[in-house]
Structures are given as structure tokens and as C-alpha cells.
Amino acid sequence: xxxxxxxxxxxxxxxxxxxxxxxxxxxxxxxxxxxxxxxxxxxxxxxxxxxxxxxxxxxxxxxxxxxxxxxxxxxxxxxxxxxxxxxxxxxxxxxxxxxxxxxxxxxxxxxxxxxxxxxxxxxxxxxxxxxxxxxxxxxxxxxxxxxxxxxxxxxxxxxxxxxxxxxxxxxxxxxxxxxxxxxxxxxxxxxxxxxxxxxxxxxxxxxxxxx
Numbered sequence: 001x002x003x004x005x006x007x008x009x010x011x012x013x014x015x016x017x018x019x020x021x022x023x024x025x026x027x028x029x030x031x032x033x034x035x036x037x038x039x040x041x042x043x044x045x046x047x048x049x050x051x052x053x054x055x056x057x058x059x060x061x062x063x064x065x066x067x068x069x070x071x072x073x074x075x076x077x078x079x080x081x082x083x084x085x086x087x088x089x090x091x092x093x094x095x096x097x098x099x100x101x102x103x104x105x106x107x108x109x110x111x112x113x114x115x116x117x118x119x120x121x122x123x124x125x126x127x128x129x130x131x132x133x134x135x136x137x138x139x140x141x142x143x144x145x146x147x148x149x150x151x152x153x154x155x156x157x158x159x160x161x162x163x164x165x166x167x168x169x170x171x172x173x174x175x176x177x178x179x180x181x182x183x184x185x186x187x188x189x190x191x192x193x194x195x196x197x198x199x200x201x202x203x204x205x206x207x208x209x210x211x
Contacts, residue, residue, distance in 0.1 A: 004097050004197065005097055005190065005195050005196065005197055006094055006095065006097070006120060006195070006197075007033075007093055007094035007095075007096070007097050007098045007099045007100060007120065008094070008099040008100070008120055008121070008122050008186070008189060008190070008195075009090065009094065009099075009100055009102065009112060009117055009120045009121045009122070010027075010034070010099055010100065010101040010102065010121075010122050010124070010186065011102050011104060011108075011109045011112055011113070011121055011122065011123040011124065011166075012024055012101055012102060012103055012104075012124050012126065013104055013105055013106055013108075013109050013123070013124070013125050013126070013159070013162075013166065014125060014126035014127070014128075014159070014172070015128065015134060015152070015155065015156030015159045015160060016138065016152045016155065016156065017128070017134050017135075017137040017138040017141070017152065017156075018126045018127065018128045018134060018137075018156075018172055019126055019128075019172040019175060019178065020103050020126055021103055022175065023126070023172070023175070023178060023179055023182060024036060024101050024103050026175075026179050027101060027179070027182060027183070027186075028101065030179075030183070031099075031183075031186075033097065033098055033099055034098070034099045034100075034101055034186075035093050035098050035099070035100055035101070036100070036101055036103075037073075037085050037086075037089070037090055037100050037101065037102045037103075038052070038053065038054070038055060038056060038086070038089070039055055039056070039083050039084060039085055039086075039103075039104075040055065040056040040057075040058050040063060040066060040072070040082075040083070040084050040085075040086055041055045041056070041057060041058065041063075041081060041082065041083045041084075042057075042058055042059065042060050042063050042081050042082040042083075043055075043057075043081035043083075044057075045057050056086065058082075060082065063075075063082045063084065064082075066084065066086070067084070070087070071086060071087055071088070072084035072085060072086060072087060073085040073086070073087045073090055073111070073112055073115055073117070074102075074104065074107075074108040074109075074111035074112050074115070075108075075111070076104075076105060076107040076108055076111075078105065079148075079151065083104075083108070084108075085102060085104070085108065085112070090117070091117075094117070094120060099186065099190075105159060106159055106162035106165065109123055109162075109165070109166070110165065113165075119194075122167055122168075122185070122186070122189045123165070123166040123167045123168070124166060124167065124168045124169075124170065124182065124185060125162075125163045125165075125166035125168070125169045125170070126169075126170055126171075126172045126178070127160065127163065127169060127170070127171045127172065128156075128171075128172060128173075129171060129172070129173035131153070131156065131157075134153070134156060135149065135153055138152055138153070168185055170182070
């Protein structure tokens, strides 16, 4: 039986601060068959961020050329910066049986689910235990000014309104428990009948057995 399956496109979305980036890193560290989709962006690199590893940093003109050429699986503008997922690396990875995880907002999730790779998608939305806790997390990570935190909180309410579009919804009140739930979802999705390409040949081989 040939067990080489086509990889999944794992869409992981949440309001900023609800844990999707941390959980994405944990999934990748735990499972060598999961790789991260490195996004292209027009925002300025933060300290210690590396071009090609954390993001592909592009000028707005370069990014718009990628959109025009069909080189992005999805793209969106967030807080004045453009973000998008390059298509070719995703296709290369999934053809090798690797699952690709996307840390994207609902706009990106919608575009991936509507793309030519839609049959390979699994979408998961992470909710915070409360908006109060979400705001506390945003402030405690000290990446943004208070003005930006307030903008992110306003955006969070809009993001949460799209939770019904996702296959799975998890409440991230405990990071370890949420990670365990994610592993369970991915394991089950990999075992779906449509994702086991060798089953047809295996069933046909039964007819040839003399027992």
C-alpha cells in the first residue's frame, strides 16, 4: 500500500494575541511532517527577524507584482501592511506529503478555502477565554503601543464574528490542552479516507488473494 499522501493546508486563525503563533511553533517543533508557510509582507522587519525565515520582506511594488502574477495563495491588508502566502513553496511541500500550517486571519483563511488547493484545507479558529484576558495578553507581550492594542481589540471583535466559517473552534484557555486538541484534529484529518491514496489498490488486491 502506497502511504504517500498529499499534505494538508492547516489554516490556524485567531484574534491577535489568542495564541496562534505560539501554537504554530509548538506544532512544528513536535511534528517533522508539519512546516510553516512563510508569509510575504510589506511591513518593516522587527529586531532579530530574518528575511526568508520569519517573513519574505517586500516593497509594496514587489508585493503587488506577486499578486498580479498569481504567485500568492492568499493576501490581505492588515493595519496598513500587506501580507500574503507564496504559492509555490506550499505546492512543493504538500506534494512531498508535508502539511503546511498557515498563521492567517479570516480573510486569508477564506481565500485559501476558495483556492485550487481547497480540498486539502483544514481550518481551525482559536478563541480567547475572554476579551479581558485577550487584552491582558496583548499588553503583557509589550510589542505594541496602547493605541495599537486598542486597535487590535477592535479588530478582535470583527475577527471573532467569522468563527462559524471554520471546521473546528477551540478555546485557548490552557496552552498545553489546546495544543493536544490540535494534534488530535490533525491526526484525524490525516486518516480520513480521501487522504489515504493507497486504499483503492489495497481493496482491489483482496480480490486476488487465494484464501
